[in-house]
Amino acid sequence: DVLMTQTPVSLPVSLGGQVSISCRSSQSLVHSDGNTYLHWYLQKPGQSPQLLIYRVSNRFSGVPDRFSGSGSGTDFTLKISRVEPEDLGVYYCLQSTHFPYTFGAGTKLELK
Amino acid sequence: QVTLKESGPGILQPSQTLSLTCTFSGFSLSTYGMGVGWIRQPSGKGLEWLANIWWDDDKYYNPSLKNRLTISKDTSNNQAFLKITNVDTADTATYYCARIVVRYTTDYYYVMDAWGQGASVTVSS
Numbered sequence: 001d002v003l004m005t006q007t008p009v010s011l012p013v014s015l016g017g018q019v020s021i022s023c024r025s026s027q028s029l030v031h032s033d034g035n036t037y038l039h040w041y042l043q044k045p046g047q048s049p050q051l052l053i054y055r056v057s058n059r060f061s062g063v064p065d066r067f068s069g070s071g072s073g074t075d076f077t078l079k080i081s082r083v084e085p086e087d088l089g090v091y092y093c094l095q096s097t098h099f100p101y102t103f104g105a106g107t108k109l110e111l112k
Numbered sequence: 113q114v115t116l117k118e119s120g121p122g123i124l125q126p127s128q129t130l131s132l133t134c135t136f137s138g139f140s141l142s143t144y145g146m147g148v149g150w151i152r153q154p155s156g157k158g159l160e161w162l163a164n165i166w167w168d169d170d171k172y173y174n175p176s177l178k179n180r181l182t183i184s185k186d187t188s189n190n191q192a193f194l195k196i197t198n199v200d201t202a203d204t205a206t207y208y209c210a211r212i213v214v215r216y217t218t219d220y221y222y223v224m225d226a227w228g229q230g231a232s233v234t235v236s237s
Contacts, residue, residue, distance in 0.1 A: 001176075037222045048208055048227040049159065060225065092159055096222040100174040101149075101161035 002026050002095055006104030012112040018081045021107045023093035025074045030097070037096040040069055040078045043106075044089040052091075053078065083109070114138035116148075116209050118231035125237055130196040132231060134209030141167055141187050145215035148192040149224055150183065152205040160205075165192060166214060199235045206230040 003026035013019050029036045041049040051060045053069035066081045093104040116136040150162040163183040164172045173181045182195040210224035
C-alpha cells in the first residue's frame with residue numbers, strides 16, 4: 001500500500017495568516033496515464049470531508065483562491081493564505097493513483 | 113446538485129453482517145465515468161477507503177479487509193450497497209459513501225467529489 005505521510009499533525013494559526021501542509025507518498029503518484037491523482041479534503045468538526053483540491057492543483061467548484069495545491073511525484077503541498085475561521089478543521093490528502101486508495105493521517109488546523 | 117445519504121443498522125453484534133445502503137441523487141451510476149466509493153472513520157481517527165464500484169460494474173476492494181467486503185449497486189433506484197461480514201468491535205465507525213468521478217468528457221479524475229453525511233455503526237455485544 002502507498003503510505004501517505006502528512007505533516008504537521010497539528011498546525012496552530014492566527015486568522016489572516018498563511019500555512020502550508022505537506023503530504024509525501026511512499027511511491028510516485030504519477031499514473032500510467034500521465035496524471036497524478038492526489039487530492040485534498042477538509043473535514044470540519046461534525047461534518048463529512050469536503051473536496052478542496054483535485055489532481056494536485058485544481059480547485060474544486062466554489063473553493064476560494066486562498067487555497068492552492070502544488071507538487072509532483074511523491075511530494076505535495078497545500079497552502080492556505082489569509083486563513084479564515086471557516087478554514088479550521090482537519091485536512092487530509094488522498095491518493096487514488098494506486099489501489100488501495102490511501103489517505104494521509106490528517107493535519108488539524110486550529111487557532112493559536 | 114449531487115447528494116448522497118447513507119443508512120445502516122446503527123448497532124449490531126460481533127460476527128453479524130453489516131449492510132449499508134447509499135441512496136443518491138444528481139447523478140446516475142449508469143453514466144459512463146461515474147462511481148461510488150465507501151470510506152469509514154472510527155471516532156476521532158482518520159479515513160480508511162473500503163471499496164469502489166464503477167458504472168460498468170467494475171469493483172475494487174481494500175485488501176486489508178480481505179474477503180469480508182461486497183459492494184453492489186441498483187442503478188434503477190440510484191443506490192449502492194456495502195456488506196461487511198463477520199464484524200467485530202474494530203468495525204465500529206462512521207461509514208461514508210461518496211461519488212467518484214472517474215472520467216468526464218476526455219479526462220480522468222478518480223476523485224471523490226461529493227460525500228454523504230455518514231452513518232454511525234457500533235459493533236457491540
